[in-house]
Structures are given as structure tokens and as C-alpha cells.
Amino acid sequence: MQLTILGCHSATPRANAHPTSQVLDMNGELMLIDCGEGTQVRLRREKIKFSRIRHIFISHLHGDHYYGLIGLLSTFSLLNRTAELHIHAPQGLEEIIKLQLRVSHAYTSYPLIFHQLDSRKAELILDNDKLSVETIPLSHRVYTNGFLFKAKPGDRKLLIDKVQNLDIDKAYYKSIVKGKDVETRDGRLVRNEDLTADPRPEPSYAFCSDTVFKPDIVPQITGTTLLYHESTFLEEQEHLCEKTKHSTAKQAGIIAQKAGVQKLILGHFSARYKNLSLFEKEAQVVFDNVENAESGKIFRFE
Amino acid sequence: MQLTILGCHSATPRANAHPTSQVLDMNGELMLIDCGEGTQVRLRREKIKFSRIRHIFISHLHGDHYYGLIGLLSTFSLLNRTAELHIHAPQGLEEIIKLQLRVSHAYTSYPLIFHQLDSRKAELILDNDKLSVETIPLSHRVYTNGFLFKAKPGDRKLLIDKVQNLDIDKAYYKSIVKGKDVETRDGRLVRNEDLTADPRPEPSYAFCSDTVFKPDIVPQITGTTLLYHESTFLEEQEHLCEKTKHSTAKQAGIIAQKAGVQKLILGHFSARYKNLSLFEKEAQVVFDNVENAESGKIFRFE
Known part of the structure; x- marks a missing residue:
């Protein structure tokens, strides 16, 4: 299983700071999580086969998490995709995508199936023989979900x-x-x-972005193998968190520590910071096994 | 005066093949022409000051000509722009942009003014003390305009x-x-x-993309200083032009020759071609002063 970071910076894309997007490979199921502008170019650079992606999960409708989606969907058509594509996203995205396809007379070459997320409670949104996916309700300026991916048990x-x-x-x-x-x-x-004997414990991955510090997610993600938690700010700028509904690196560390996860990945860094290693250092005060996300970095886990 | 090519490739963006976007600086007025995905990153790389752009012209609503616009408009807000921004574009774009701003509760920090293009005839769409802009009606799979930029006479x-x-x-x-x-x-x-004495003749720039071979644009662009004309295909693939409504390099050369322009720039190359110098060679058979567009290339003209 592996998680490939395509982008992990907040807000405006810059030459070497790509907005949020990740590819999770779990038991051979390839899934895209968020899709900021430029994601399709990042996918190509990481040599990820477009046709293997069957599910796309969009956490919320801020541009840095979905502006790259329409371009990717159009490219799938140019590549003559025929396989179904499932989009799990908040209300509004289906209308946006369909309007853009309509004005360009560019209907997709493949079935495009939207699964609208609107619950304020965790819900099971995907369940197949390889894995299950639950939403993790987060608290941001617009309706937002994280996602909890749990691999299905392998052989005994x-x-x-x-x-x-x-x-x-x-x-x-x-x-x-x-x-x-x-x-x-x-x-x-x-x-x-x-x-x-019982198979080894199944790995799981929790994606939590964007959100204000929200300890009530801890029971749901307790024992997770890998946790990605946003850390837009350092503690020094904690006063910005309440208004913008973001977290600090330390707060991400507290969530990781309370949930007893194996490893914490930090991301969604604000453009104001030049030295990103400060994020790792700040979170390490409360939780030891922490690493910054970085475009192109691959996290393998079993 | 100068034209900066941000991207000049057709369809899908790739690592080193950016979709259509250009910046024209005419008498100090900075204008963006088309805005494919990734344009804001390209603007940064060329060190073009975002705030100087007051007018954006969108030729047509195929994704490779406008998918980067919503991201750029959002970034303008993040940068706290307050100056008016004018978008000249076909019907449909205003609805797309406003829907996306609405779902993210992200209204712009500046007046965003849409000028809807729907005429099938050339019309004057901008006229100030520095320049004038006319549409050039083109023929493509969807409603499409080129744009003719004419500098206003300078001092005697x-x-x-x-x-x-x-x-x-x-x-x-x-x-x-x-x-x-x-x-x-x-x-x-x-x-x-x-x-x-009369001031020297004023330079002009004609942007013609995307279009099937359309010689009836020649009278409008006759004597233009600089002509950008799409050449998606080489003559060998001319049979694809009628269905896709694109032109060959030779056809672009014929337009340049008939219109007696000073220089022809080719672009909107299909991804099928590896050796782009063949485009220049093909057009040169009918028109001598021709050069390929290239991301980051700057064409200066007076």
C-alpha cells in the first residue's frame, strides 16, 4: 500500500508548491484524494496510470482542492476512457462539472457517476472486497469531509x-x-x-484536510496506521486558526497522539512559511513519528 | 510592445506542454489572452505582475483555453486585488465562474466585469487611449473569436x-x-x-485560435504586424481538420501570406508531433517570416 503526495500546499499554486492532491493505492485500488489545479500534470510526472483511477474523493469545494478536476475529467475523455469513474464530493460539484461539459459540448466518453456527500455524520461511502471508505466530518469554512480508508483483511x-x-x-x-x-x-x-493465525492487522489511512482543531474525530481514527492532518499554521499563528478554520502543526500532533496512530503526515502549509521543517519540529513535541508531506514523496505502509 | 507565450499546446496539459495562454503588452496595457490550466503558475514563472492585468480575453469555451481562469481569479482575491478586472468571453463563462465562486462562498475582492461575446460579426470590444480590440469571428466546433489588437497612434x-x-x-x-x-x-x-511628420505606423497583433482554415478573415487582418495562427496539424493530417475544425501549418502560412503580415507565429500544436520544427518548415513554403510559439518565448514588435 502506498500514498503518493502530488501536492500539499494551501491556496495559490506556485511553481514548486502544488495544491492538495494525493493518490492512495490500497490493495491495488487506486484512488485520487482532492484534485487542485495542475493535478493531471503531477499525475503524469509521477507516472501514475490515469486509467487505474476509479474513485475520486473531494473533501470540500475550495478551489485549491478541486480546480484541477474538470481538466482531468476532460483528459480522461481525450484518452478515450470507457471505464466508470466515481466522484465522491459535496453538493455543488456535479452542477459545476456538468455545466462546464455542457458549454463545451464535451460529454465524457465514460460513465461519470457522482456520489453526493451531505451528511454531518460519518458515513460509509464505499465498501468493496479491497477496502472500505468512511467520511470523517470536519469543521471548515464550507462543508468538509476527511476520509478514512480501511483495507479489507487479507489471507489468514x-x-x-x-x-x-x-x-x-x-x-x-x-x-x-x-x-x-x-x-x-x-x-x-x-x-x-x-x-x-489471524492475518496481520489491516492498514488504514485517515485524510483530514481542511479543518480547525477537532478532537472529536479521535474515536473514529483511533489506531489508524497513517494519518494525514492539515497544519496550515505554526503555533505562533494559532490566532488565525479560528477565523480561517485551520489547524497548527501542534494541534495535528495532539490529534495523532490521542488517536494513537502509527505515523502522522503534515501538509497544507501556508505560503507564509519558508522553513517547513519547523512544522515537523512543532508536532514532534507531542507526537514522535511525524513527517512532512512533499510533492512526489511516497509513503509506503503495510 | 511584446507578446509573451505562456502556453501554446493543444488539449491536455503535460509537464512541458502548457495549454494556450499569452500576455500582450501594448502601450503598457497588459492583457491576458486565453487561460488554460496552470496559467497562473506560468505567469509567476515569467515574473509577470498579476495586478497589471486589467483585461482577459477568452477565445472559446474549450477547457484548454479557460480551465485556468477560475484559479487565477481566486488568486487575485487572495492577493487582495481591488482594481476592476474585465473578462471578454463567450456566453456561458460568467455562469461557470459565478457558480464556482458561490459554492465556495468566495466572492472576489475586486469588481469582476463580464463582457459577453455572442456576435457572429467582427465587433469593437475595447477602445481606450492605448489601443483598440476587435473580435475576429473564427470557425471552430464551438462559438469562437480571435482578437485583433491595434495600438493607438503615438506622438507625431x-x-x-x-x-x-x-x-x-x-x-x-x-x-x-x-x-x-x-x-x-x-x-x-x-x-x-x-x-x-506622421507617427510611425502603429503595430497590431492578431490572435487566431482555434479555427478551421478561414480565408475570409484576411481583409480584417491585412497588414497586421504580428499574426498568431493556430496550426494544430501538419498537412499530412489535413484530413483531420474538417472534423476537428483546426488548421495546418501550411494553411496558417497561406493566411499570413494573403494578409501580408510582417510575421507569423504558429501554435496550438497537437500532442502527436514530437518534432515541432516541421511546422515552421511547412509554413515557410508559402510565407517566409514564421516562427513557432514556445512557452516562455517573448516576441517584441514595434
């Missing part, structure tokens, strides 16, 4: 000594790791739990 | 021998070049035409 772990001791034919191994019971050569039924 | 040329012979006080020189008559020290009236 084969206890090789046990199956060898029972002389079970290798042909059964595949069904055993899928959870099936098995018969020995002499016709004795052996229960699956005696031949396998 | 002072005939220095004549004014010195008549012993005219230097204090009058400024009003003489503006076209005023003057009195000699002994009270004799001298007519302006006896003291000045």
Missing part, C-alpha cells in the same frame, strides 16, 4: 508446521488461507483455526 | 530642423507632438503639419 496466515505435521496436500493451502476447513488424507476434519 | 514626429529654424521655444515641443499648432516669437501662427 498459514501455520506451516501444523499443515506439514498433518501431511495436508499443498493443493489445499490456497483454500486454507481463505478460511476453509480441510480434511486430512485419513479423512479427519481439521478446523481452519487450528491451521492458521 | 517632431521635425527638429523646422522648429529650430523658426526659433520655437522648447516649452512648446510637447504640445506640438500632440498635434497642436503653435505661434512663433513674432506672433505668426504655424500649422502643426509644417512642424511634424
Whole structure:
């Protein structure tokens, strides 16, 4: 599983500061999270195959999180995509996209399916054999969700000594790791739990941007493997957080620490800061395993 | 006067192939022509001061000519612009922009004034003391205009021998070049035409993209200093022009030759071509002074 950062800066795009966009690869399912201006160029630069993206999640309708979407959707058509594309986004985005397609007489070459988000409570919005996705209600200047991605459990772990001791034919191994019971050569039924161990804990990823400090998300994201939490400001500018509905690096660290996540990634940095390492340092005061997002950086996790 | 190419490629933006956008500086008036995705980053890279742009001209509502506009308008607000901004564009753009501003509760910090283009005939859309702008009706898959920018005449040329012979006080020189008559020290009236020559011919710039080969634009652009004409294809792919409503490099050359322009600039190259010098070569068969557009290239003209 891996998370590729395409952009992690707030507001205005600049030459080396791309707005929010990420690609999450979870059990082979490739998903785009937010899509600021220039995202399609960033996807090309990271050599991510456009056609593998089946789901796009948009946290909220501020431009730095979605202005790149219409261009990407148009490019999919130019590339003659035919596979379904699902957009999970707040109310309003469908109207914006469809209006732009209409004025250019440019209908998509593929089914474009909008899933409108409007709940103020966490809800399950995607559930397939690879993963599930829940919204994380956030608090920003407009209606905003984070997203919690949970990988589905993989195969059970084969206890090789046990199956060898029972002389079970290798042909059964595949069904055993899928959870099936098995018969020995002499016709004795052996229960699956005696031949396998639980699969390793499934990784999960929580994306939380943009939001004011909101500790009530902690129960939902407790134990998450990887947490991306916005940190637009340093503590020195905390007074700006209430008005703009953003968080500081320290506040992101507190969320990570309370939720007991494995690793915290910081992003959505304000353009006012030149030295971004200060963000890591500030969060580390409360939570040790923290790393800044950076365009092109890949976070692998299992 | 100078024309800065920000992007000159068709359709999908790629790392080094930016969609159409140009900045024209004419008598100190800075104007943006088309605004594909990523234009604001290109403006920054060329160190063009955002606040100096007062007029934006959009040729047509295909994404590669306007998807960067909403981001640029939002950035103007983030930069606390207060000066009026005028957008000259086909019907539909105002609705698109205002819808996007509304969903994000992000009204502009400055007066944003739309001038809707819908005429099928050439019309004068801007006329001030520095220049005039006319539409050039083009023929593309959607309603499309080119734009003809004509600089206003500068000061008349002072005939220095004549004014010195008549012993005219230097204090009058400024009003003489503006076209005023003057009195000699002994009270004799001298007519302006006896003291000045016509100012040098005023430069003009015609922007023609996107369009199928359309020779009926020739009378309007005859004698233009600089002509940008789209050349999406080479002659080898001319069969694609009728369906897609684009031109070849040779067709652009024919327009330039018939209109007797000083220089032809080619652009809007299809992504299928690797060797863009073939475009110049093809057009040169019919018109000698031709040069490819290129991101970051500046064409100076007087």
C-alpha cells in the first residue's frame, strides 16, 4: 500500500508548491484524494496510470482542492476512457462539472457517476472486497469531509508446521488461507483455526484536510496506521486558526497522539512559511513519528 | 510592445506542454489572452505582475483555453486585488465562474466585469487611449473569436530642423507632438503639419485560435504586424481538420501570406508531433517570416 503526495500546499499554486492532491493505492485500488489545479500534470510526472483511477474523493469545494478536476475529467475523455469513474464530493460539484461539459459540448466518453456527500455524520461511502471508505466530518469554512480508508483483511496466515505435521496436500493451502476447513488424507476434519493465525492487522489511512482543531474525530481514527492532518499554521499563528478554520502543526500532533496512530503526515502549509521543517519540529513535541508531506514523496505502509 | 507565450499546446496539459495562454503588452496595457490550466503558475514563472492585468480575453469555451481562469481569479482575491478586472468571453463563462465562486462562498475582492461575446460579426470590444480590440469571428466546433489588437497612434514626429529654424521655444515641443499648432516669437501662427511628420505606423497583433482554415478573415487582418495562427496539424493530417475544425501549418502560412503580415507565429500544436520544427518548415513554403510559439518565448514588435 502506498500514498503518493502530488501536492500539499494551501491556496495559490506556485511553481514548486502544488495544491492538495494525493493518490492512495490500497490493495491495488487506486484512488485520487482532492484534485487542485495542475493535478493531471503531477499525475503524469509521477507516472501514475490515469486509467487505474476509479474513485475520486473531494473533501470540500475550495478551489485549491478541486480546480484541477474538470481538466482531468476532460483528459480522461481525450484518452478515450470507457471505464466508470466515481466522484465522491459535496453538493455543488456535479452542477459545476456538468455545466462546464455542457458549454463545451464535451460529454465524457465514460460513465461519470457522482456520489453526493451531505451528511454531518460519518458515513460509509464505499465498501468493496479491497477496502472500505468512511467520511470523517470536519469543521471548515464550507462543508468538509476527511476520509478514512480501511483495507479489507487479507489471507489468514498459514501455520506451516501444523499443515506439514498433518501431511495436508499443498493443493489445499490456497483454500486454507481463505478460511476453509480441510480434511486430512485419513479423512479427519481439521478446523481452519487450528491451521492458521489471524492475518496481520489491516492498514488504514485517515485524510483530514481542511479543518480547525477537532478532537472529536479521535474515536473514529483511533489506531489508524497513517494519518494525514492539515497544519496550515505554526503555533505562533494559532490566532488565525479560528477565523480561517485551520489547524497548527501542534494541534495535528495532539490529534495523532490521542488517536494513537502509527505515523502522522503534515501538509497544507501556508505560503507564509519558508522553513517547513519547523512544522515537523512543532508536532514532534507531542507526537514522535511525524513527517512532512512533499510533492512526489511516497509513503509506503503495510 | 511584446507578446509573451505562456502556453501554446493543444488539449491536455503535460509537464512541458502548457495549454494556450499569452500576455500582450501594448502601450503598457497588459492583457491576458486565453487561460488554460496552470496559467497562473506560468505567469509567476515569467515574473509577470498579476495586478497589471486589467483585461482577459477568452477565445472559446474549450477547457484548454479557460480551465485556468477560475484559479487565477481566486488568486487575485487572495492577493487582495481591488482594481476592476474585465473578462471578454463567450456566453456561458460568467455562469461557470459565478457558480464556482458561490459554492465556495468566495466572492472576489475586486469588481469582476463580464463582457459577453455572442456576435457572429467582427465587433469593437475595447477602445481606450492605448489601443483598440476587435473580435475576429473564427470557425471552430464551438462559438469562437480571435482578437485583433491595434495600438493607438503615438506622438507625431517632431521635425527638429523646422522648429529650430523658426526659433520655437522648447516649452512648446510637447504640445506640438500632440498635434497642436503653435505661434512663433513674432506672433505668426504655424500649422502643426509644417512642424511634424506622421507617427510611425502603429503595430497590431492578431490572435487566431482555434479555427478551421478561414480565408475570409484576411481583409480584417491585412497588414497586421504580428499574426498568431493556430496550426494544430501538419498537412499530412489535413484530413483531420474538417472534423476537428483546426488548421495546418501550411494553411496558417497561406493566411499570413494573403494578409501580408510582417510575421507569423504558429501554435496550438497537437500532442502527436514530437518534432515541432516541421511546422515552421511547412509554413515557410508559402510565407517566409514564421516562427513557432514556445512557452516562455517573448516576441517584441514595434
